[in-house]
Structures are given as C-alpha cells and as structure tokens.
Amino acid sequence: MESARPYGGVQAADRLAQRRHRLLQAGLDILGADSDLSALTVRGICRQAGVTARYFYESFTDKDDFVAAVYDWVIADIAASTQAAVAAARPRDRARAAMTNIVETIVDDPRIGRLLFGSELAYPVLARKRIQAGELMAALTRQQAIGTFEVSENENVKAAAYFVVGGVVQTIGAWLSGGVQLEPDQLVDLLAAMIDQLAEPSLYTD
Structure with a gap:
C-alpha cells in the first residue's frame, strides 16, 4: 500500500487521483485512436500512462472495469456540458x-467522437456502455420535453x-465514418432543424 504521508508536497489521495486521471487519458488515447485495439492491454495502458501495473490495480479491478470507467468519464463530461449549454440557451435555441x-x-477532440460514436469499436464492454448511455440521453431528452411542452411523461x-437520441447517434456515427459528408456547421444546422420539427406539443399528448 502507498504511504498516506505527503510526498513532494502532494497528499496520497491527490497522487492517486492524478494517476487515475493519467490512466483514463491513456485509455481515451487508445480507445479513441484511429486504429485497432492491440494496445488495450494492462501493460499497454500503463506504458501509455507512464505508470506501473501496480498503480493500474489501485484504481481498476481489470481491463473491462477500466474500459467502462473511461467511457463513463467521457460520457459524463459531454452530458454535463451539453446540459449546461441547453440550460443557458433560449427555449427556441436549445436543440441548436x-x-x-x-x-x-x-x-475539438476526435478521440471522443470515435469512442462515443465510432462503429469500428467492437468491444463488448463498450457496446453495453453505449446502450446505457443511450438510456441516459433518452431520459434527459424526456425531461427536457416535459419541461418545454408542460406535459406529463407518457409513451x-x-x-x-x-427517436431523437437514436437518430442523432446514427447520423453522427455516419458523419464520422464518411457516410455523411457535411461541414460541422452544416451538420449542426441539419440536426437542429430536424429536432425542431418535433417541437409540436400535440405529439406529446395521449
């Protein structure tokens, strides 16, 4: 076990947090790379992070636990920043x-796009996490619709x-793979316009 005493003026808990962050960043580098996942081994992860395996296991039980943690870290960050952007916008501008x-x-960070939306990452843990993330995003979208249209939650x-979450995910995935060729601002315009077409309160009443 690592000493709990300060080392170089840094507390043990802070050192652990710093190492965990370096490992998560290494995971994003590997999982978000435009290549295969041959480096996705404990040894490869630690080499990328510049730590020894001992420090990997102080934060993660195994490789699957690590991959899930990387995904959760990234999705939590983009969900929080998106919610903040929506909250700061006028109602008519929230989709945009x-x-x-x-x-x-x-x-700004293509690694994030490949991790969250890339179709080439065939890894069982990521498949499960993407389903869970879709459920989270759908829940947030429902809350937004309920608040905007002042309706009770219903089917x-x-x-x-x-529909919104699935459409956005599939469209961005196709855009990243080159199946849809638009400039980023064109993609935003299109997605926002399609979502705005659903801004009809009568759609959400039983």
Whole structure:
C-alpha cells in the first residue's frame, strides 16, 4: 500500500487521483485512436500512462472495469456540458445549443467522437456502455420535453426521446465514418432543424 504521508508536497489521495486521471487519458488515447485495439492491454495502458501495473490495480479491478470507467468519464463530461449549454440557451435555441456542443466537442477532440460514436469499436464492454448511455440521453431528452411542452411523461414522450437520441447517434456515427459528408456547421444546422420539427406539443399528448 502507498504511504498516506505527503510526498513532494502532494497528499496520497491527490497522487492517486492524478494517476487515475493519467490512466483514463491513456485509455481515451487508445480507445479513441484511429486504429485497432492491440494496445488495450494492462501493460499497454500503463506504458501509455507512464505508470506501473501496480498503480493500474489501485484504481481498476481489470481491463473491462477500466474500459467502462473511461467511457463513463467521457460520457459524463459531454452530458454535463451539453446540459449546461441547453440550460443557458433560449427555449427556441436549445436543440441548436445541444447539437453545437456535441459536434464541437468531437471536432475539438476526435478521440471522443470515435469512442462515443465510432462503429469500428467492437468491444463488448463498450457496446453495453453505449446502450446505457443511450438510456441516459433518452431520459434527459424526456425531461427536457416535459419541461418545454408542460406535459406529463407518457409513451409518446418516451418514443420521441428514443427517436431523437437514436437518430442523432446514427447520423453522427455516419458523419464520422464518411457516410455523411457535411461541414460541422452544416451538420449542426441539419440536426437542429430536424429536432425542431418535433417541437409540436400535440405529439406529446395521449
């Protein structure tokens, strides 16, 4: 066990947090790389992070636990920044604010786009995490619709939320793979316009 005493003026808990962050960044480098996952081994992860395996196991039980943690870290960050962007926008601009934040985030850091939306990452843990993330995003979309249209949650609201999330995910995935060739601002315009077409309160009443 690592000593709890300060080392170089840094407390033990802070050193652990710093090492964990370096490992998560290494995971994003590997999982978000435009290549295969041959480096996705404990040894490869530690080499990328510049730590020994001992420090890997102080934060993660195994490789699957690590991959799940990387995904959760990235999705939590983009979900929080998107919610903040939506909350700061006028009601009529909320769809554009959300799409702008998502698209700009993955343009600024392509690793995030490949991790969250890339179709080439065939890894069982990521497949499961993407399903869970879709459920989270659908829940957030439902909350937004309920607040915007002042309706109670019902099956119409649920269906529309899944439609929006699924459509956005598939379209961004196709854009990243080259199946859809648009400039980032064009993609934002299109996604926002399509979501705005659903801004009809009668769709959400039983």
